Structure formats: C-alpha cells, structure tokens
Amino acid sequence: ILASNTLIQTYVKSGNIERARRVFESLPARDLVTWNTIIAGCSRLEHVQEGIKLFQRMQQDGVHPDRVTFVGLLKGCCTTADLIHGKMMHAHVVERGLDSDVIVGSSLMSMYARCGSLDDAQMVFDRLPAPDLLSWNTMIGGYTQRGNGLDAFDLFDRMQQAGFEPDNFTLVSVLKACSITAALERGKVVHARMIGSESGSDGIVGTALIDMYSQCGSIKSAREVFESLTSKDIVAWTAMTAAYAHFTDSQEVVRLYQRMLQEGIRPN
RNA sequence: CUUAGUAGAUUUGUC
Numbered sequence: 001i002l003a004s005n006t007l008i009q010t011y012v013k014s015g016n017i018e019r020a021r022r023v024f025e026s027l028p029a030r031d032l033v034t035w036n037t038i039i040a041g042c043s044r045l046e047h048v049q050e051g052i053k054l055f056q057r058m059q060q061d062g063v064h065p066d067r068v069t070f071v072g073l074l075k076g077c078c079t080t081a082d083l084i085h086g087k088m089m090h091a092h093v094v095e096r097g098l099d100s101d102v103i104v105g106s107s108l109m110s111m112y113a114r115c116g117s118l119d120d121a122q123m124v125f126d127r128l129p130a131p132d133l134l135s136w137n138t139m140i141g142g143y144t145q146r147g148n149g150l151d152a153f154d155l156f157d158r159m160q161q162a163g164f165e166p167d168n169f170t171l172v173s174v175l176k177a178c179s180i181t182a183a184l185e186r187g188k189v190v191h192a193r194m195i196g197s198e199s200g201s202d203g204i205v206g207t208a209l210i211d212m213y214s215q216c217g218s219i220k221s222a223r224e225v226f227e228s229l230t231s232k233d234i235v236a237w238t239a240m241t242a243a244y245a246h247f248t249d250s251q252e253v254v255r256l257y258q259r260m261l262q263e264g265i266r267p268n
Numbered sequence: 269c270u271u272a273g274u275a276g277a278u279u280u281g282u283c
C-alpha cells in the first residue's frame with residue numbers, strides 16, 4: 001500500500017489526475033492515507049466535485065475521514081472559491097469536533113476568506129482554543145486580501161499582545177495592508193522594527209516594503225529598500241519598475257529594465 | 269521525503 005500511495009502522489013505532483021485515479025482504482029486495498037492522497041490530489045488539481053465524491057465513497061467503504069482529509073477537501077474549496085461545498089465540509093468538521101484543530105481551522109479560514117466571508121473566517125478563528133502563529137497569519141492575510149486593512153492592523157496588534165512574534169508571513173500581510181490603505185506611518189514603524197532582524201534581509205519582505213513605500217508615494221524609500229536587497233528576483237524588479245511606471249517616470253523604468261537584463265534576470 | 273494549513277510584483281477596463 002505504501003508503494004501505491006507514493007505512486008499516486010507522484011502522479012498528482014506531475015498534474016496527472018487521470019493516472020493517479022487509475023492507480024487508485026486498480027488497488028485491491030486502500031488505507032486512510034490512500035484516500036487522503038487522492039482526495040488532496042483532486043483538490044490540488046481543482047477537481048473539487050471528484051474529491052467530494054471520493055469523500056462520500058470512502059465513508060461508504062467504512063474508512064473514517066480525519067483532519068488530513070478535511071484539509072485536503074477544503075483546499076479545493078478554497079482555490080475554486082466554492083463556498084457551498086466549503087460550508088458543507090465545515091459542517092462535517094464541526095460534527096466530528098475537528099474545528100478546534102489549528103490546521104483544520106486555518107484551512108476553513110482561508111476558504112472563507114477566499115470566498116469573501118470574513119465573518120465566517122473570524123468565527124472559526126474565535127472558536128480556536130489555542131490559535132497558533134499560522135492561525136493569526138491566516139486571519140490577518142484574509143483581511144488584507146479582502147482589502148480590509150483596519151481589521152488586519154487590529155489583529156496584528158492583538159497577536160502581539162497575545163505574545164506572538166510576527167514572522168515574515170505576518171510582516172508581508174501587514175505591509176500589504178499598509179499599501180492598500182496608504183498607511184505610511186504604520187508601514188514605517190513595521191519597517192523600523194525589523195531592521196537588524198532576519199526579516200530585514202528577506203527578499204519577499206523587502207519586496208513587500210518596496211510595494212508599501214511606492215503605494216504610499218514614497219518612491220525614494222522604496223528605491224532604498226530595493227538597493228539594499230542582496231539578491232533581487234524578478235518580483236522585486238517588477239515591483240520597483242512598476243513603481244516608477246506608476247509615477248510615469250519612463251526614463252527610470254527603461255534604465256532599471258536594462259540593468260535587470262544586465263544582471264541576468266529574464267523578463268517574464 | 270506515502271497524505272494536510274498562512275505571505276510578495278505585473279495583468280486592457282466584459283454592465
């Protein structure tokens with residue numbers, strides 16, 4: 001069974017759901033991991049209906065779904081923004097008392113946030129007996145992605161009051177919240193606090209800073225952050241050139257673009 | 269390392 005499960009996962013990773021299914025169907029015996037693998041595979045490849053059918057079939061076969069099963073199913077509902085099935089899965093989760101689990105909780109919150117139901121996401125969060133760093137990050141990211149910067153800030157403050165140290169994921173979400181609300185002062189504070197820390201030299205966090213400063217109209221600061229990056233990937237270059245494009249500085253856009261080519265970064 | 273959770277840039281506008 002172990003070998004078959006691995007084979008299924010290999011096909012899933014290569015994006016071939018048909019072959020994964022064929023192996024799955026050919027098996028004389030399946031364990032919980034087999035079911036979880038194929039269900040998560042369906043979700044990853046956005047075959048949500050298929051995943052749910054398999055979920056029903058596994059129960060008919062007497063295999064009891066666990067946390068991993070639901071995380072797999074919810075991932076599909078999340079990427080396809082399928083609120084109907086997401087709520088259906090939530091009901092199953094509650095029925096089994098799995099809604100207190102942090103990973104299941106994050107999956108539910110992501111799904112609800114993606115579907116625009118921040119209230120539902122917040123309810124899931126509020127019911128977690130022991131939210132962890134990822135729970136906070138998921139919720140903050142959810143508010144940010146829905147354009148609700150103020151609630152993101154509020155949670156950011158509360159997570160620190162609760163004793164959690166923001167990590168790079170937290171910082172990127174909060175900086176993005178600063179961008180969309182043009183909260184330059186708050187952005188500066190966040191930036192100042194991470195100078196000298198690990199996050200201060202992270203490329204993804206740096207790109208979020210570039211975006212924050214340029215969206216707040218502070219292109220000089222954006223440029224300073226950009227120049228301080230030890231390695232600049234295509235996303236950082238795009239963020240920086242987009243900033244100049246936004247300020248209609250086509251000279252600088254072209255200059256940066258040429259420098260990017262010189263440094264061996266290929267445009268996409 | 270048999271299966272599960274969070275983050276960055278760009279994107280021509282459908283009435």
